[in-house]
Amino acid sequence: MGEKQAALVIGVCSHGLSVIRSLHANGVTVFAIEKSTDIPGVKTNTISQLFQVKDFSAEELLISLPQIRKSLSQWNEIVLFATNDNHVKFICDFFPQLTTYFKISWAEQREMVGQLIDKRNLEHFSKAAGLNYPKSAIINQSSQKDTVLSDFRYPVIIKPAKPLSSFKTQIARSHEEVNKLTEKFAADLPFVAQEYIEGGDQTLYFCALTLEAGALVQSMVGQKISSFPPARGQTTIAQTSENHEVTDFTLRFFAQFKLSGPVSLEMKKAPDNTYWVIEPTVGRTDFWSELCIKAGFHQPYQEFLIALGQKASTQSLTGAVWFDCERAPLNYFKACRAKKTFKPFGKPPAFTYFRLGDLKPFFAACLLLLKRLILKR
Structure with a gap:
């Protein structure tokens, strides 16, 4: 592609590292932004240049991104990649400023993407597609919980409506536990409360498109x-x-929106074999994108091509299993010991950080894990 197109990835967490490696493997020059130089991902040899920022706040990014783009003026087009929902929301909120500098695969659907990352809209979208969605209610204020959950069946899942709050999900098995959770996480209101699907x-299951x-x-x-915590x-x-x-x-759910770029939908199979929508991911690849990449599904590269108005390429998929060795560092070895084989699920393994050629x-x-173990002892 010569000196014409490149990619800029926000964040070099383990997920961002997967995106960067996928793009690099497909011949894309990749730049990245990160606030910490201590995380493992910044050590990769697949980044052409790393730009450090103070933090990932909107204020900081609105100053830094134009400066970074100016320093890369030799590149005609640069595709901007989000790696979490806060980045997606930032792009939605400040698209007029960003579109001057960057290409974004879902630019034309940004308003719909903004609606989809708000969990308060998911019940309506699921039912409009004819899909099951757990009985839900929105708790906007701590005082509302007694009223909105009066006819709910326990246990109840509590999760924040806003992206990347201080917790992902909590489970409450009684009214008293709901009270404790709303007090503990009051700063993260509003919440989505749902009846738990056993x-x-x-x-x-999840389907990436x-x-x-x-x-x-x-x-x-x-x-x-x-998963951790288990099942939620x-x-x-x-x-x-x-x-x-x-x-x-998944196709039925997303047919409503005419989106571009990477999306996914997580679903749960109930004991009666019915499927229930848990939540979608839009505007970015998901945390487990390394599984897709190992299987031959290079979503980041396809996103890159779509953003540039080019035809997205595909290749045949193969089986794979992915181990998140960041949150559960020893899970592969535990599985090998339990199954008595180095291929514990019968499929080629992929890992969060391990990649030949980029060790x-x-x-x-490994060094960070060793330090944590020493401090723990």
């Missing part, structure tokens, strides 16, 4: 094997799965 980690103006470019289904937290082990029902439901992030992560 089932463990392996009843959780790349879309172009609503048209399907490629899809892949994954299944959680474990961040994925720690996941594998590819052949589940056409989940694909069909410095892995060694940095």
Whole structure:
């Protein structure tokens, strides 16, 4: 692509590292922004230049991004990549300022993306697509909980409506536990409260799509094997799965919006074999994108091409299993010991940091783990 197009990734967390590596593997020159130089991802050899910022606040990014773009003036077009929902919201909120400098794959659908990252809208969108969504209510103030949950069946899942609050999900098994949670996390109001759908980690599925103006470019289904906290937290082990029902439901959900770029939908299979919408991801790839990349589904590169108005390429998918060795550093070794094999789920493994040809992030992560273990002792 010569000196014409490049990518700028916000954040070099483990997820950002996956995005960067995928782009680099497909011949894209990648730049990145990070506030900390101590995290393992900054050690990667796949970043052409790392720009440090004080923090990821809107105020800081609105100053830094134009300056960074000016320093990269030799590049005709630079595609901006978000790696979490706060970044997505920032792009939505300040799109007029950013569009002068960067290309964004979902630019034309930014208003809809903004609505989809607000969990308060998900019940309406799910039901409009004819999909099951758990009985839900919005708690805007601590005093409302007694009224809005009066006819709910416990246990109840509590999660923040706003992106990247101080917690992901909490479970309350009684009215008293709801009271404690609303007091503890009052700063994160409003909350979404939902009746809990029974089932463990392996009843959780997700389908990742790349879309172009609503048209399907490629899809892949994954299944959680474990998460933390169990059955309601961040994925720690996941594998590819052949589940056409989940694909069909996901396509039905997103058909309403005509989006472009990467999206995904998480669903849960109840004991009666019905599927229930948990939540979508829009405007970015998901935390488990390394699973997609290992399987041959290079969503970041497809997002890059779509942002530039080029045809997104695809390749055949293979089976894979992904281990999040950041949140659960020893989960691969525990699985190997339990299954008595180095291929514990019968599929080629992928890891958060380990990548042949780019080992410095892995060694940095090992050093951080060793330090934590020493401090713990």
